[in-house]
Amino acid sequence: MTRYRNGGLFLTLCLIWGTTFVAISAGLLHFPPVLLAAFRYDLAAVLLLAYVYHTETAWRPRGRNEWAEVAVGAVFLIAAYHAFLFTGQQYTTAATAAIVVSLTPILSAGFSRVFVPEYSLTPIGVGGLLLGVAGVVVIARPDPANLLSSDVVATGLIFCAASAMALGSVLSRRIESSLPTLTMQAWAMLGGAILMHAVSASIGEPIDVSAWTHPEAIxxxxxxxxxxxxxxxxxxxxxxxNLGPVELNMVSYVAPAIAAVVGWLYLGDEIYLSTVFGFVLIAVGFVLTKRRFIARELSTLKTEQTAD
Structure with missing residues (x-):
């Protein structure tokens, strides 16, 4: 029964996060990108902080390490990731954005090799990392005569978003902290929203008051x-x-398909053959990079099924 429950929750999360990229594209029709991301986390932080205050004993960070973990989350996982993602997604489709973001677990392996000395990336793992990056290049379809085209710039910005998320994940794991994950996430959302408001104001993003009366925007x-x-x-x-990080990473590889279908139905987004091929390269790169963990998870699952 637990397995079916986890399966249902997994598919629900895939549906939510796949559709999220379409919601971003819809919101960008009415709000400037960094400001939209800031608004998103203004409200989300308030809701999550209220929940944490009433449910967690450690409802706020205490000590240098806990505040350091929040700072890493605010800068990399919230502010940098979403500022780059929302800005890049102005010029590309929801499906393309979801596919490039699916590179995050592969980039995490690369950053782990640099920042975590005990982590070793084998030649096959390096090949998986390079294959994932090659998939992004295929999706971008760079024209040597025009390397600053909107498609290439957009893909580059979303690649920066995935890199920020991957780097933030690795750096946060290096910090010894007992702060509950939800508490960290709530305070990181608040800090990230403040940072994005500062960036939005510094680059002079316009605020269109009429957006607040538009049903699609709201x-x-x-x-x-x-x-x-x-x-x-x-x-x-x-x-x-319940599942562990490796199996949960598969959300990143189901979400693009959902983003493609919903984007096509709601926004009329086109899906190019190069985008599909790039996704295949990234997915294969993920399997090569995470093959040991995948094999371990499959072995555990087989043991559990035998025990049942």
Whole structure:
């Protein structure tokens, strides 16, 4: 029964986070990118902080390490990731953004090799990392005569978003902290939102008051706050405890398919053959990079099924 429950939660999370990329594209029709990301986490942080205050004993960070963990989360996992992602997604499709973001677990392996001395990346793992990067290049389809085309720049910005997420994940694991994950996430959301408001103000993003009366604008923001951020993170951390990080990483490889279908139905996004091929390269790169962990998870699953 637990296996079916986890399967249902996994598919629900895939649906939510796949549709999130479409909600971002819809919201970007009405809000400037960094400001939209900041608004998303203003509201999500308030909701999550209220929940943490009433449910967690350690509802706020204490000590240098706990604040350091929050700072890493705010800068890399929230502010840098979303500022790059939302800005890049102005010029590309939801499916393309989801596919490039799926490179994150592969980049995490690369950063781990640099920042975690005991982590070793074998030649096959290096090949997987290079294959994943090659997939991004295929998706970008760079024209040597015009390397600053909107498609290439957009893909590059989203690649920066995936890199920020991967680096933040690795750096946060290096910090010894007993802060509950939800508490860290709530305070990181708040700090990240403040940083993004500062960036938005510094680059002079315009605020269109009429957006607040447009049903699509309000609907996309509500989805990003309530469904994607709050509900999505609750499902993520529940599944992280039940399934483990390797199996949960597969969300990144189901979400692009959902983003492609929903983007096509709602926004009329086109899906190019090069995008599909790039996704295949990234997926194969993930398997090569994480092959040991995947084999271990499959062995554990087989043992559990035998015991049942």
């Amino acid at each position: 609907g996309s923001l509500a989805f990003l706050v309530i469904v994607s951020s709050v509900l999505g993170f609750f499902l993520y951390f529940t599944l992280l405890e």
